[in-house]
Amino acid sequence: MSGDWWMRNIVEPGKLPLLLALVTFVLTFAITRLVTRMIRAGRGPFRNVTPGGMHIHHVVPGILLMTVGGFTAFAGGRHGWGAGVAAVLFGMGAGLVLDEFALVLHLDDVYWSKAGTQSVEVVLVTFALTLLLLSGFSPLGVDSLGDDEEQSRLGAALTALANFAVVLIALVKGKTWMALVGVLIPPVALFGAVRLAKPSSPWAKRLYTRRPRAQRRAAERADAHMRRWGPLRRRIDYLVGGAPSA
Numbered sequence: 001m002s003g004d005w006w007m008r009n010i011v012e013p014g015k016l017p018l019l020l021a022l023v024t025f026v027l028t029f030a031i032t033r034l035v036t037r038m039i040r041a042g043r044g045p046f047r048n049v050t051p052g053g054m055h056i057h058h059v060v061p062g063i064l065l066m067t068v069g070g071f072t073a074f075a076g077g078r079h080g081w082g083a084g085v086a087a088v089l090f091g092m093g094a095g096l097v098l099d100e101f102a103l104v105l106h107l108d109d110v111y112w113s114k115a116g117t118q119s120v121e122v123v124l125v126t127f128a129l130t131l132l133l134l135s136g137f138s139p140l141g142v143d144s145l146g147d148d149e150e151q152s153r154l155g156a157a158l159t160a161l162a163n164f165a166v167v168l169i170a171l172v173k174g175k176t177w178m179a180l181v182g183v184l185i186p187p188v189a190l191f192g193a194v195r196l197a198k199p200s201s202p203w204a205k206r207l208y209t210r211r212p213r214a215q216r217r218a219a220e221r222a223d224a225h226m227r228r229w230g231p232l233r234r235r236i237d238y239l240v241g242g243a244p245s246a
Contacts, residue, residue, distance in 0.1 A: 014078030017087035028095025062096025169193040174201030
């Protein structure tokens with residue numbers, strides 16, 4: 001039974017490369033964080049790579065691995081050993097690159113600062129999205145249609161389009177996690193879409209500039225949210241990525 005499930009849901013649909021990429025991505029990120037923590041603490045044999053006094057960040061080999069893995073994947077299909085090798089290379093590269101996402105975003109070495117925790121958040125978001133894809137859910141929130149649903153394709157397409165619009169609104173309003181969960185559970189995205197946007201979101205910057213009352217309420221709600229959930233969020237970020245030094 002388990003073998004049949006594996007063949008039917010992973011191998012035959014061509015999802016094995018995606019699974020390999022996801023596993024490699026998570027392992028690479030975890031090992032990288034472990035190594036950087038050891039370097040920071042001065043433990044173990046690991047040291048920063050500084051040829052000629054220039055610090056080579058691991059985003060550099062990450063980009064190279066993503067490039068090789070990506071072009072190799074485009075050159076082949078979703079089956080065979082070539083697809084597996086490409087997926088492993090791409091997963092390793094993505095883990096190295098997104099581990100230093102904050103550095104690329106700020107164009108500054110903010111790895112051990114509070115801004116550096118953005119890398120952890122991006123990694124968690126990437127993991128969640130890839131897991132949804134691996135589970136069979138499209139970005140529109142509708143799984144593959146069966147034979148009994150062929151006659152209702154229009155209704156399913158309209159439902160997917162509406163859910164996509166709601167998810168997009170939640171994202172623009174700064175409700176990232178609600179949007180991600182809403183891909184799987186649409187009412188969650190709807191809840192995020194109808195609530196006030198976060199003050200720093202594109203929605204608020206575009207539409208609240210001439211609505212001081214909405215801007216004030218959004219700021220008050222954001223402050224209350226941070227007081228309630230901010231400490232827990234920081235603990236999770238620090239647990240995964242390490243506590244910042246600045």
